[in-house]
Amino acid sequence: MEFPREAVLQVDKLCKLYARSDRPIQKRLAQEMLRGFFGGRPPEIDDPQRGEFWALRDVSFDLRRGEALGVIGLNGSGKTTLLRILAGQILPDRGEVRVTGATAAMIDLTAGFQPTASGRRNIFLRAAALGFTRREILALQDEIIAFSELGDAIDAPMKTYSSGMKMRLAFSVMAMLQPDILFIDEVLAVGDFRFRQKCLARIREMRARSAFVFVSHAMGDVSRFCDRVIVLHKGEIAFQGSPDDAIAFYKTLEQNSEPAKPASKPLIPDTVDRPDLVDGLSFAWGDAEGTGKNEIIEGMPVGAKITFNVHYEPRNLIVGVPIYDMEGAVLAGFATDANGVTLRPAAGDRVDLELFVPDSVLNPGRFRVAIGITDGTEFLLMRELPNLIIRPNGRKSWGVASIPHTWRCGIAAAAKTTV
DSSP: OOOOTTEEEEEEEEEEEEESSHHHHHHHHHHHHHHHHTTOOOOOOOSOOTTEEEEEEEEEEEEETTOEEEEEESTTSSHHHHHHHHTTSSOOSEEEEEEOSOEEEESSTTTTOOTTSBHHHHHHHHHHHTTOOHHHHHHHHHHHHHHHTOGGGGGSBGGGSOHHHHHHHHHHHHTTOOOSEEEEESOTTOSSHHHHHHHHHHHHHHTTTOEEEEEOSOHHHHHHHOSEEEEEETTEEEEEEOHHHHHHHHHHHHHHHSOOOOOSSOSSSSOEEOTTTEEEEEEEEEOTTOOBOSEEETTSOEEEEEEEEEOSOOSSEEEEEEEEOTTSOEEEEEETGGGTOOBOOOTTOEEEEEEEESOOOBOSEEEEEEEEEEETTEEEEEEEEEEEEEEOOSOOOOSSBOOOOOOOOOOOOOOOOOO
16 A cells, blocks of 8 residues: 655554454464464464454555544444554554654553552653653653642542543643654543643644544544544444545444434323324325435425324314424424414315425434324324434534524734834
8 A cells, every 4th residue: 555755654454353252362372372383374364263353454544744533433343443553552463554753642541540649659650651751750740730730639649539630630641742643532521621622722732743543422523623534334444534524424324323222201101092083194204305204314305294084173273293302302393383374174174284394404313203183272193203314414513403594704904003
């Protein structure tokens, strides 16, 4: 594989094989020992044996100075395994990693701390493990303590620290590093909001000379921090591209691979059904083409067709379609009376309704839906419908819904003052 000359990290067909039990490991070890005794050459690992699987397979990419590469994927896709190999914590079974310059890893920040030693003593222990000399640690000690904001607690035993205090101290030591490549695993959420912004500011300063490999489940951080993103799936690179495109691809994987969580409680504890008054209900979602299905692309028009039979003379017939999250909290809803639609069928009539929404506004996810038919305040029918699934189309979003809006911007040079 050809890499650009300015690349500080080059990964070529990286593979890592894991076993689900000890037996395959013991079998391979026995084979290697026999070959070692008789002078045989170790075979190339091509196919996993029974009980083994590829945690990583043929992963290749490069990283340039000043670039931030994101790595995302479903649980078990190989993200942490990749990061640990790049950081030198474990060895690959096949492939090559070429590094130009010094590296540092923010993978498990609190690993190696001594609980009975003070925070100050642990600064020396951790910094020494990272390659600092005693003279360098002494010169940086006050800056590390000031950055951590631990104050007098720095001389208390580490076992008295909260998990947040330990993370603060660990990141403060790491923040003094000036590596060529920094590996980060889910540590941008250190401490409270203000301290987290302080950490992000320090990382931003480091970007002037360092390259980053960033593993995270926080898609917002990935979108804002990374220049390029890799999506791992079952140990292989399933997608590589811009952050927005990669996140959209990841959301598709997420929805297709993970079953919906069961609701914690029934959406409608007591289903209402009065077939002597209303029956023959038919409900179908429709996309922009009018296709009846409950999977809609975010931001696209969506509609529904509703039909039912009426067997009496209603006084104030209302049809409503509430939308809930998977836990049963109401998010939005549609009702005929809210739009000024009056329904006055006679006994024996069939009611045909069409609902049209120009923009689904809901962000990607799975939503619970119900339908209610009332005469005034009396429920004639109340039933849960199949879940509504919103598929991603790549637009940036967070939260449950994207509210249509516009921005106006004016930029002018600041007025100069003379003294």
